[in-house]
Every structure is written in structure tokens, then in C-alpha cells.
Amino acid sequence: MATPSETISPRRERTRGRLLDAAFDVFARHGVQAASIEAVCEAAGFTRGAFYSNFASKEELFLALTERETRAQLTALEAAAVNLGPDPVGADAPIRDAVRCVLAAVMPDPAAKQSWSVMALEFELMALRDPQVATRYSAQQRRLRNELVDTLDRLMKDLGLRFAVGSHDAVDLLLGAFEAGQRTALLTGSDDARPSTLIETLVDLLVTPA
Amino acid sequence: MATPSETISPRRERTRGRLLDAAFDVFARHGVQAASIEAVCEAAGFTRGAFYSNFASKEELFLALTERETRAQLTALEAAAVNLGPDPVGADAPIRDAVRCVLAAVMPDPAAKQSWSVMALEFELMALRDPQVATRYSAQQRRLRNELVDTLDRLMKDLGLRFAVGSHDAVDLLLGAFEAGQRTALLTGSDDARPSTLIETLVDLLVTPA
DNA sequence: GGTTCTCGATACATCCACGTATCCGATACA
DNA sequence: TGTATCGGATACGTGGATGTATCGAGAACC
Incomplete structure (x- = not known):
């Protein structure tokens, strides 16, 4: 994937990474819109010059960040699926635990949880306003969602259960x-x-014996 | 409600109204954060001087706007409830129609629909960032939600149906x-x-014969 | 009809973020 | 070790948004 022959120097790679980390922090704390590029750079220990040498605009940074996060979530999801596949969790309420586990995989760190859900909101907002961003962003989201569908489908089958509605719904x-x-x-x-218990209520509604 | 003896001059009332209307427009078009006070004033046909004579900050404007909107939604909801109470809609799929009708009452204008759902997102975001705003905003939301619960409860009872889960959930x-x-x-x-059909899928899941 | 007070307009000073053009040190390569 | 390129730092000019202090018209009141 990505541009094949376009080699990225390791140095550049590292600064990009640090900028992304800082962006995550600063965006979470102050909001994407409110966060100045300067603030991100300062948090990363760079100057604005470094930023503009790596990203054309805040939108580019934003997309790179969501790209990285989605990718991380996807791999986390795959890992969780592997763990759940062979030997399901507890026998007590297997679906609840399983669903909770899968969701935890997508949104692991309880500290980052808050930041991320707020940022996700804001990301969606940016996408809603900028059509160009929207296409890229919604593609990412679709990928993640489809993966979730597949994982849950497999999981349900393993557990001998099925959804009361289509798995996409x-x-x-x-x-x-x-x-x-x-x-x-x-x-x-x-x-x-x-x-929140809301999820579990919904799971009880959605899941029926096969 | 509100400050009892604090009389507001009719002139002030009108300009406040025009500013709120303009704010709705501009916020919807450019986003709450991105929208400058100046833009709002221009859209309203006033200068910034007028604004600062009516609101202390953009946050105040924001809260006044949500206040007005939730109020409008509440009255719309009551009106819809009255219409639905005595004589339910079609016999075909009464719950679907009813639910759709209630939701349409809360979010009526199809043109405003888009603007509003985006703005609602942004409002929530502002509230999530500013604790002071959060308390006021979530109080508004709670009122609206409780009213929805009551309305739907009554509606379901009239239709001889019940929810598979608690009505709040x-x-x-x-x-x-x-x-x-x-x-x-x-x-x-x-x-x-x-x-979206998602709602109807969910309604089918949630609603069972009494 | 005159006086007072309200409320919006005008003008000003400030601040902050942006993007760019240029420079300089370090790294890679011979 | 000398040289060329890469990548981040520095410095600059600019625009736009904010909040405030002051002014003047017109409404309200007697």
C-alpha cells in the first residue's frame, strides 16, 4: 500500500511520529479546531518550521492521525479476534463479555478512552464540513466497521449465537x-x-440463540 | 422562570432574536468554533458593538441558542403528542409511523435537519470541553429526553404496546x-x-405487544 | 416638546495564528 | 576528510478576530 518507491528517511519518520503523538495529546486537551499548530509543535518539541516541512496543513495532520489510529484499532481488533476464537471467555454471559472485550480492543486505554471519544466526535465534525476530508475519513471508518462486522460474525458463529438483525445493522x-x-x-x-449498561441492554436485545 | 423582575425592553428582545437567528445560520454554515462573532453580527445586520451589548461572549450566545431550540423542540413534542394521543396514525405499522412522527416533531424541517444534527454535534463538543457549559447543556438535554420518555410511554400505552427494555434505555x-x-x-x-432504516430495525426490536 | 436614558455604531489597540523565505547544522556519501 | 543534501530552526510580514471605550441617535417618559 501507499506510494511504493517513495522512501521516507528514518529521521523524518521519527519527527512525524512525535508530531502525531503530540497532536493526539493537544487535540484531546484543547480540541482539534482550537488547537493551534504552534501548540502541537511545542508539545512535540519542535518549531513550526518542522511542522510545515512534514505536513501541508492541519487537515493533513488530522488525516495522518486518524489513519494511524484506525490502523492501530484494526490490528488490535484482529488480535482480540484471535484470542476469542478458539476458547470463548467465561460461560456465564459469554456474549456480553465477548462484546465488551471486542469493544475494549477497539478502544483500549481507559485514559485514552475519554480523549478518543471526544476526538472522534470532532473528527467526524471536520469530515462533515470538508467534503474532501469526508471521503477519506469515511473510507477509513468503513474499513473499520466492516472489520468489526466480520469479527463479530465469526465470534457469534463460534459461540453458537446469531444476531436478531443483519450484522451490519x-x-x-x-x-x-x-x-x-x-x-x-x-x-x-x-x-x-x-x-454504560446501555450496550449490554442492547446486546441482550440483539443476540439470540442460533 | 428566569429572573422575575428583570424586564427586558422589546427593542432588546428583537435584536437578541435576530442575533440568535443569524447565529443559527452562521453556526450551521461555518461551524460554531469557526464562526466569528463578526460574521454572526454581519448576518444579523448589526455590528459587534450590538453583540457585546447583548451577550458577554460566544458561549453565552451558544447557551441562549440551545435554550431556545430545546424549548421549541419541547413544545413541538407536546403538540405531536396531542395529535397522536386520541387517534393513532395508520393501522399498517402504527409504531413505526408513530415513532417517525415523534422524531420528526423533534427535528422537523428537512432543510434544518442537516444543519441541526451537525450543530448538535458541535454543541455537545463545546459542552464536553467546558464544564460550566456542560452542566447547563446537559440539564437542557435531560429535560428534552425525559419529555421524550413520557411522550413515548403514553404513546405506547395508547397503542397497546410496550418496550422490551426500560423506556429510558x-x-x-x-x-x-x-x-x-x-x-x-x-x-x-x-x-x-x-x-435511515436503522431506526426502524431498532423499533422492531424494541417494541413488543403489551 | 424637552430631557434622560437606553442601545447600537464607530474607532482603536492588541493579540495570536498563519504561511513563507531563508539560514545553518548535521548527516550521508565518496 | 571534504562535500552535498536533507531537515529542522529562525525571522518576517500579514490578516483577522477580540474586547473596550466612546459617541450619538432615537425611544420613553413626564
């Missing part, structure tokens, strides 16, 4: 409930570790 | 699915009039 509903729950949790300030 | 799920569907619709560019 199921995933859409799950994601919607997940995000909604997380946001209201953030708003009300309740820092529950669990992704 | 049901409303949360419905709202989540609604927003998620709307946003993905916006992202993919499909300008469906219907609020």
Missing part, C-alpha cells in the same frame, strides 16, 4: 449506543469504567 | 441510533428523507 446499532453512552457518561461526569 | 438507544444514522447518511452524502 447490529454493528451500527452497537456503535451508536456505545458512543451515545460514552458521551452522556462524559457529560454527566460519571467516570464509569464500564461502557 | 429505549429512548437512549433510539436517539443514539437516530443520530448515528443521520451522521453516516451525511457523511456518505446520501440525502435520504427518511432517518
Whole structure:
């Protein structure tokens, strides 16, 4: 994938990485729109000159960041799927645990959880405003969602269960409930570790014996 | 409600109204963060002087706007409830129609639909960042949501149906699915009039005969 | 009809972020 | 070790948004 013969120097690679890390932090703290390029550079220990030598604009940075995050989520998802496949979790409420596990894979770090769900919101917003960004962004999202569908399908089959609705709809509903729950949790300030009971309610509705 | 003896001159009232209208427009078009106060004033046909004589900051404007909108949505909701109460819609798929009708009441204008769902996102974001805004904003949202719960409860009772889960959870799920569907619709560019089939799928899951 | 006060307009000073053009040190390569 | 290129730093000019202090017209009130 990506441009084949376009070799990137390791030095450049590192500074790009540090800039992305810093961007994640600063975006999470101050918001994507509100965050100045300067602030990102400062957090990364660089000057604006370095930034403009690596990215053309904040949009480019934004897309590179989501690219990296989506990629990380995809690999995390695959790893989780491998772990779940052969030997399902507890026998108690296997689906709940499994779903929770899969969701945790996509959104692992509880500290980053908050930052990420807020940033995801903002990313979506940027995409909603800029059609050019929208196409790239929604492609990324689609990939992630499809992967989720596949993983859950396989998981359900392994567990001898099935969704009451199409798996695409199921995933859409799950994601919607997940995000909604997380946001209201953030708003009300309740820092529950669990992704709200809403998901589990929905899972009970969605999952039926095969 | 509000400050009792603090009389507001009719003149002031009008300019405030025009500023709010303009803010709705400009916010929808350019985004809340991106929109400059100046732009709002220009759209309203005023100068910045007028603005600062009516609002202390953009946050104040924002809160006044959401206040007005939620109020409007609440009254629309009540009106819809009255219409639905005595004589349910079609006999075909009464719940679907009813739910769609209620949702349409909360989010009526198809043209404003897009603007509003984007703005709602952005509002939530502002609230997520500013704790002071969050308390006021989430109070508004809670009011609206509770009203929705009541309306749907009454509606279901009238139709001889019931939710498979608690009505609060049901409303949360419905709202989540609604927003998620709307946003993905916006992202993919499909300008469906219907609020996506996701809602109907969910309604079928949620609603059972009493 | 005159006086007062309200409210929006005008003008000003400030600040901050942006993007670019240029420079200089370090690294790679011979 | 000498040289050329790469990549980040420095410095500059610019534009736009903010908030405030002041002014003047017109409405309200007697």
C-alpha cells in the first residue's frame, strides 16, 4: 500500500511520529479546531518550521492521525479476534463479555478512552464540513466497521449465537449506543469504567440463540 | 422562570432574536468554533458593538441558542403528542409511523435537519470541553429526553404496546441510533428523507405487544 | 416638546495564528 | 576528510478576530 518507491528517511519518520503523538495529546486537551499548530509543535518539541516541512496543513495532520489510529484499532481488533476464537471467555454471559472485550480492543486505554471519544466526535465534525476530508475519513471508518462486522460474525458463529438483525445493522446499532453512552457518561461526569449498561441492554436485545 | 423582575425592553428582545437567528445560520454554515462573532453580527445586520451589548461572549450566545431550540423542540413534542394521543396514525405499522412522527416533531424541517444534527454535534463538543457549559447543556438535554420518555410511554400505552427494555434505555438507544444514522447518511452524502432504516430495525426490536 | 436614558455604531489597540523565505547544522556519501 | 543534501530552526510580514471605550441617535417618559 501507499506510494511504493517513495522512501521516507528514518529521521523524518521519527519527527512525524512525535508530531502525531503530540497532536493526539493537544487535540484531546484543547480540541482539534482550537488547537493551534504552534501548540502541537511545542508539545512535540519542535518549531513550526518542522511542522510545515512534514505536513501541508492541519487537515493533513488530522488525516495522518486518524489513519494511524484506525490502523492501530484494526490490528488490535484482529488480535482480540484471535484470542476469542478458539476458547470463548467465561460461560456465564459469554456474549456480553465477548462484546465488551471486542469493544475494549477497539478502544483500549481507559485514559485514552475519554480523549478518543471526544476526538472522534470532532473528527467526524471536520469530515462533515470538508467534503474532501469526508471521503477519506469515511473510507477509513468503513474499513473499520466492516472489520468489526466480520469479527463479530465469526465470534457469534463460534459461540453458537446469531444476531436478531443483519450484522451490519447490529454493528451500527452497537456503535451508536456505545458512543451515545460514552458521551452522556462524559457529560454527566460519571467516570464509569464500564461502557454504560446501555450496550449490554442492547446486546441482550440483539443476540439470540442460533 | 428566569429572573422575575428583570424586564427586558422589546427593542432588546428583537435584536437578541435576530442575533440568535443569524447565529443559527452562521453556526450551521461555518461551524460554531469557526464562526466569528463578526460574521454572526454581519448576518444579523448589526455590528459587534450590538453583540457585546447583548451577550458577554460566544458561549453565552451558544447557551441562549440551545435554550431556545430545546424549548421549541419541547413544545413541538407536546403538540405531536396531542395529535397522536386520541387517534393513532395508520393501522399498517402504527409504531413505526408513530415513532417517525415523534422524531420528526423533534427535528422537523428537512432543510434544518442537516444543519441541526451537525450543530448538535458541535454543541455537545463545546459542552464536553467546558464544564460550566456542560452542566447547563446537559440539564437542557435531560429535560428534552425525559419529555421524550413520557411522550413515548403514553404513546405506547395508547397503542397497546410496550418496550422490551426500560423506556429510558429505549429512548437512549433510539436517539443514539437516530443520530448515528443521520451522521453516516451525511457523511456518505446520501440525502435520504427518511432517518435511515436503522431506526426502524431498532423499533422492531424494541417494541413488543403489551 | 424637552430631557434622560437606553442601545447600537464607530474607532482603536492588541493579540495570536498563519504561511513563507531563508539560514545553518548535521548527516550521508565518496 | 571534504562535500552535498536533507531537515529542522529562525525571522518576517500579514490578516483577522477580540474586547473596550466612546459617541450619538432615537425611544420613553413626564
